[in-house]
Amino acid sequence: MPKNKVILPPKTIGIIGGGQLGRMMAIEARYMGYKVAVLDPTKNCPTAQVADKHIVAAYDDLTAIKELTEISDVVTYEFENVDLEAATYIEKAGKLPQGAFPLEVTQNREREKTLLADLGLPVAPFTIINSKEECEAVLKDAPLPSVIKTCRGGYDGKGQFKVETEADFEAAIDFIDPNETYVIEQWISFDKEISVVFSCTADGDFKMFPIAENQHKDQILSETTAPAEIDEAVYNKAVVASRTLADSMLIVGTFTIEMFVIGDGIFINEMAPRPHNSGHYTIEACNISQFKQHIRAICGLPLTEVSLHNKAKMINVLGEDMDRALHAIEYQSEAFVHLYGKEEVKEKRKMGHVTFIAESFDQLNEMKARYEK
Numbered sequence: 001m002p003k004n005k006v007i008l009p010p011k012t013i014g015i016i017g018g019g020q021l022g023r024m025m026a027i028e029a030r031y032m033g034y035k036v037a038v039l040d041p042t043k044n045c046p047t048a049q050v051a052d053k054h055i056v057a058a059y060d061d062l063t064a065i066k067e068l069t070e071i072s073d074v075v076t077y078e079f080e081n082v083d084l085e086a087a088t089y090i091e092k093a094g095k096l097p098q099g100a101f102p103l104e105v106t107q108n109r110e111r112e113k114t115l116l117a118d119l120g121l122p123v124a125p126f127t128i129i130n131s132k133e134e135c136e137a138v139l140k141d142a143p144l145p146s147v148i149k150t151c152r153g154g155y156d157g158k159g160q161f162k163v164e165t166e167a168d169f170e171a172a173i174d175f176i177d178p179n180e181t182y183v184i185e186q187w188i189s190f191d192k193e194i195s196v197v198f199s200c201t202a203d204g205d206f207k208m209f210p211i212a213e214n215q216h217k218d219q220i221l222s223e224t225t226a227p228a229e230i231d232e233a234v235y236n237k238a239v240v241a242s243r244t245l246a247d248s249m250l251i252v253g254t255f256t257i258e259m260f261v262i263g264d265g266i267f268i269n270e271m272a273p274r275p276h277n278s279g280h281y282t283i284e285a286c287n288i289s290q291f292k293q294h295i296r297a298i299c300g301l302p303l304t305e306v307s308l309h310n311k312a313k314m315i316n317v318l319g320e321d322m323d324r325a326l327h328a329i330e331y332q333s334e335a336f337v338h339l340y341g342k343e344e345v346k347e348k349r350k351m352g353h354v355t356f357i358a359e360s361f362d363q364l365n366e367m368k369a370r371y372e373k
Contacts, residue, residue, distance in 0.1 A: 004202045004300030005097065007074045009033030012052070013295065014072030014095075016059060016086075018045030020340040020350065021275050021291075022078035024283075026050045028292040034299075039068045046341045047078075059083055069093050076253065076298050080106045080273055081153065097202055097252045097298050102273035105249065109151040109183045112271060119248055121241050122267050126185035132176045138184050139169050145187035148172055150180055160219075162187065188267055190260035194228045195278035196242045199293040199303055200251045207303040209290060211238055214258070214278050220348060224278045224314045225364070226285060233264040241268060254279070254294035277316065277350070284336050284355045285312035310357035313364045315371070317352035319345045325352055328371055334358075335371060 007013075013029050015022045018040025026036040026047050037053040038045070048054035053071065057064030060083035068090075069075060075095045077087075080103055087100035105111045116123045127142075128151070129135050135148070142163070150159035161175040162168075176182060193216070198208040213228035214221055230238075242257055256276035260267040279290035288304040296303055317325045317337075322345055328335040339352035356367040 005074075005094075006301065007299040010035055011073035012037055012071060013299070014039070014068045014075040015047060015051075015078060016040075016065075016068070016075065016082055017078035018042060018047035018054070019078055020046050020342075020352075022047035023050055023340060024280075024289075024291045024338075025076065025078065025275065025294060028289065029295050032292070032295060034295070037068060037071055039064055044343065049341045060086060062086060062089065065089060069095055074298055076274075076294070077103070078274060082107075097300070098273060099250065099252065102249055102251060102255070106271050106273050107152060109149055110181060113183060113185075115248075116268055119244055121244060122265065124185045124188050124267055124269075126183050129176070129182050129184060131178055132173050135173050135176045135182070135184070136169070139163065139172060142184060143186050146184055147187050148175060148182050148184050150182055152180070188260050188262065188269075190262050190267070192228070192230075192261045193269070194230065194234075194238065194259050194261055194266075195224065195276060196238050196257045196259065197254060197276055197279040197282070197290050198242055198246065199254045199290070199297045200246050201297050201300065201303060202252050204247075205297075205303045206243065206246055207293065207306050208239065208242065209279060209282055209286060209293075209306055210308045211235065212278055212281060218348070220318070220350075221277050221316055223316065223368075224281055225361070226281050226312045226314075227308060230261060231264060234261055234266060237264075237266050241266065245271070253297045254290050277353075278314075280338070280353050281312040281314040281355055283338075285310050285357050310359060311361060311364055312355055312357045313368055314353055314355045315368065316350055317354060319347045319349045319351055322351055324371065325354060328354055332367075332371060334367055 012035040015038045018038045023046040036051040038047040038051045039055045065086040075090050090096040146163045148161045163172045193214045195212050210227040212224045212226035254275045256272040258269045275290045283289040287307045329337045336355040358364045
């Protein structure tokens, strides 16, 4: 088993991607005494606002990737659609402890679902298609409802088409681009969705955050509540699935698995090889955040035992919610408001989040109600 390569402050952590996840990684790294460099094509991006150096370049610009690698002692990423050639280059340079393999799996739904099935982990029944003709043939026998998803790209519901009835077949076939690969999977009517966020080091240390429950609105995460109200059987299955993936994929850093709960069973929906929107509650509710644990993991430091101080509810702030968030800053003392520093406010764009912590779920719901007035 590989040993942790220890990176101590004031060495430099390089981050590919300058959005809010990179920003929160960088803030924790700066608190610990590290320097931070970020590669992102957008000037004054959220991470650049708190970094020591900003390389303004495209993510697949290999000259820029080489510069980031050269000035950094360790490199991480804030999203999974990192250019694989770039990731492989950094890994070969010995500066990407997370490796390219988790990216290769999670940025391609075919690879992801095939791996899960090969490991014997529960996933919705699925079929891979490469043409309109294959789509038409599969839909004739597919259980309805089903959902068609692009194998590459797509987030927050983008790149998906739900097939409710046979009346949707024509539109579904039109949705198919002959140059792309798709997965058609059975639509799962679940009781709740949960997120398992955990962190690992290169020498196998594994620490899991409290499992949280997610609610979506318009296919975008709306709020996360922790801890999730699930029974012991579901909890144990979620832990086993997480450990299985962590061991088989040699995970380093913080990793997230979204799961559907049906009765006392689970289905794995998606994975993300990074901190996740549903783990933001850890900043206030736990003794260590998902971001600080991630920094410790990629820097080869021992992971902190996780404890939950309070129950928590995290609510996303989209562009249309900015006035409400600013009002909460001014008038709601119990609201922990995080704004990400994005210059342009757009509808449905994640601009920040608000977290409430309390001793009971009733108190959390009261705080949420005041926030939403």
